[in-house]
Amino acid sequence: MSHHKRKEEVYNFLLETAKELSKKKLGALIVIAPKNKFKGIYEPLYPQVIAKQKIFKKGAKQLILKLAELDGAFLITDEGTLVAFGARIKKSKALHGYGTKHAAAVGITSHIKNSSAILVSEETNWIKIFKNGQIVLQMDSSKTPKSVMHKAILFLTDNDTTLLATAGVSAAIVGFIPMVIISGAYLTIKTASGIIKKSLKH
DSSP states (O other): OOHHHHHHHHHHHHHHHHHHHHHTTOOEEEEEEOTTOOTTSEEESSOOTTTTEETTSTTHHHHHHHHTTSSSEEEEETTSEEEEEEEEESOOOOOTTOOHHHHHHHHHHHHSTTOEEEEEOTTTOOEEEEETTEEEEEEOSSOOOHHHHHHHHHHHHHOOTHHHHHTTOOHHHHOSOOEEEEETTEEEEEETTEEEEEEOOO
16 A cells, blocks of 8 residues: 555544544544654653554554543554654644643644644534644534545645635635635635635535
């Protein structure tokens, strides 16, 4: 399997896991980055007895759901290897009005090129995805149509803007990547010039 295809599978698996965490009203921070990029940017809060495990192994999702109850972040390579859990991120950057998980997500995605952070809020039950120190996508825990989920993953892994085209937004006209919100049967795009809402129902 190509690295690119495996990366898409990793994002799909982790977004589905994030939705399950959200439904259980559990908070979590999951950082995804190329291998060997985590060195020196975190310290483990717990003994790393299951580090270097593949997230696709049988029972891995249940383990992640359980470990999410601990403090700290999950660090996972974009090939699907668990580098650490319960990790304190050393590279944090405050996001006004938000707490330490948001600061860690902003800081680490600003620091590591081609990284992403998936933050599940236990207060609001929303999932936020960070890239380059910014929130680029938000989702709720409701089921997302497979075709939309696939476009969301391409948006995150390749900066593919077909998801924006679904809502009638041209990235060339917008000039930057706006924030995408997927909630239930609706896709909302926040741009500099306003908000575009599109029904996903066929």
